[in-house]
Amino acid sequence: MEKTVEKTLVIQRYNPEHDQTPSQQSYQVPFDNSTSVLDALLYIQQSLDPSLAFRWSCRMAICGSCSVMVNGIPKLGCKTFLREYSGDLLLEPLAHFATEKDLVSDMTLFLQHLQAVKPYLIRQEQSAATTPASKPQPHKQTPKQLAKYRKFSSCINCGLCYAACPQFGLNPEFLGPAALTLAQRYNLDSRDQGKAERMPQLNGKNGVWGCTFVGFCSDVCPKHLDPAAAVNQGKVASATDFVIGLFKP
Amino acid sequence: MSEQHPPRRPYHTPLTGSWWLKHRYYRLYMLREATVLPLLFFCGCLIAGFYSLQQGETSWLNWLSFMAQPWVMALNALTLAASLFHAKTFFELFPRVMPLLPAPLMIAGQWLATLAVATLLLLLLGGLL
Numbered sequence: 070m071e072k073t074v075e076k077t078l079v080i081q082r083y084n085p086e087h088d089q090t091p092s093q094q095s096y097q098v099p100f101d102n103s104t105s106v107l108d109a110l111l112y113i114q115q116s117l118d119p120s121l122a123f124r125w126s127c128r129m130a131i132c133g134s135c136s137v138m139v140n141g142i143p144k145l146g147c148k149t150f151l152r153e154y155s156g157d158l159l160l161e162p163l164a165h166f167a168t169e170k171d172l173v174s175d176m177t178l179f180l181q182h183l184q185a186v187k188p189y190l191i192r193q194e195q196s197a198a199t200t201p202a203s204k205p206q207p208h209k210q211t212p213k214q215l216a217k218y219r220k221f222s223s224c225i226n227c228g229l230c231y232a233a234c235p236q237f238g239l240n241p242e243f244l245g246p247a248a249l250t251l252a253q254r255y256n257l258d259s260r261d262q263g264k265a266e267r268m269p270q271l272n273g274k275n276g277v278w279g280c281t282f283v284g285f286c287s288d289v290c291p292k293h294l295d296p297a298a299a300v301n302q303g304k305v306a307s308a309t310d311f312v313i314g315l316f317k318p
Numbered sequence: 319m320s321e322q323h324p325p326r327r328p329y330h331t332p333l334t335g336s337w338w339l340k341h342r343y344y345r346l347y348m349l350r351e352a353t354v355l356p357l358l359f360f361c362g363c364l365i366a367g368f369y370s371l372q373q374g375e376t377s378w379l380n381w382l383s384f385m386a387q388p389w390v391m392a393l394n395a396l397t398l399a400a401s402l403f404h405a406k407t408f409f410e411l412f413p414r415v416m417p418l419l420p421a422p423l424m425i426a427g428q429w430l431a432t433l434a435v436a437t438l439l440l441l442l443l444g445g446l447l
């Protein structure tokens with residue numbers, strides 16, 4: 070299709086080398102039905118302004134690196150289309166994160182929070198190395214057991230939920246939707262035995278109880294994971310953990 | 319040969335006190351949380367009612383006439399509306415936290431239970447039972 074219609078993209082610019090505060094810059098971008106926000110950014114970078122910085126990789130909503138704010142709402146650039154907007158588009162870096170340059174956010178905090186909940190299978194049993202005679206066995210799982218955590222397992226770490234979460238905005242130490250969802254995902258996995266190691270993080274003041282169920286995180290999640298539900302299921306787990314703790318010597 | 323990179327200088331956008339005015343979603347959330355305010359007033363009324371009941375007839379009658387004032391009725395009507403709104407949001411969130419049955423079923427069940435309890439209370443307090 071021929072691209073004749075143009076749209077105005079207003080982009081927040083910030084260059085750490087010489088800017089004290091961010092400013093805005095407008096670009097005219099030709100578009101058709103299939104032009105995504107990421108396509109538009111690539112067009113600007115290639116044809117209008119090579120200095121524009123933004124992240125991207127897969128272009129198919131899998132890598133989670135193209136997250137930006139479009140008109141104030143956290144979006145994946147590659148999954149958002151110019152045709153969806155009647156007026157101009159305002160593009161800003163993810164809210165609640167520091168801006169490295171232009172649309173590139175500093176995701177360090179996010180990655181630290183993900184790590185904090187030990188998002189991997191933890192087994193308590195002896196490792197195969199100590200019992201050389203026995204080969205490591207595969208861990209079987211029934212479809213029913215899989216169904217328990219499956220919907221929480223498709224996170225692409227895009228960080229949109231953190232940009233939607235005012236609690237994370239107010240307290241950057243709050244572990245946040247994705248990390249708490251990931252904790253829940255592993256706690257619900259029948260092969261995992263690490264729940265006891267994760268609960269202190271979840272029970273802590275920056276854990277599940279920091280969430281007030283604003284619910285916007287679930288709305289913006291490009292994979293429809295419902296992180297708000299996962300975090301609040303974590304509250305049930307945390308409360309259960311507390312009650313059980315009362316009866317333990 | 320290593321190129322000299324300028325030091326990083328990430329920009330922190332400050333979060334202002336009016337953050338919740340920015341989105342319809344946040345405003346709705348704040349509205350949900352604010353439903354507690356009229357509820358506080360109603361609780362005050364209720365406690366005063368119990369207290370005046372214990373104090374004797376005059377004080378009880380005084381309380382009744384206080385409750386019948388238009389502005390008190392209006393505030394309590396607001397409390398009812400606010401509580402129903404809060405109930406609606408709560409009933410919709412609950413099946414997501416405890417997915418025991420299909421969500422529409424759980425939502426309908428909660429409304430039915432509310433209706434049953436309200437009817438029972440009305441009958442009991444209205445002296446019809």
Ligand code: FES
Binds near residue numbers: 127131
């Ligand atoms: S480019 Fe990979 S998710 Fe958008």
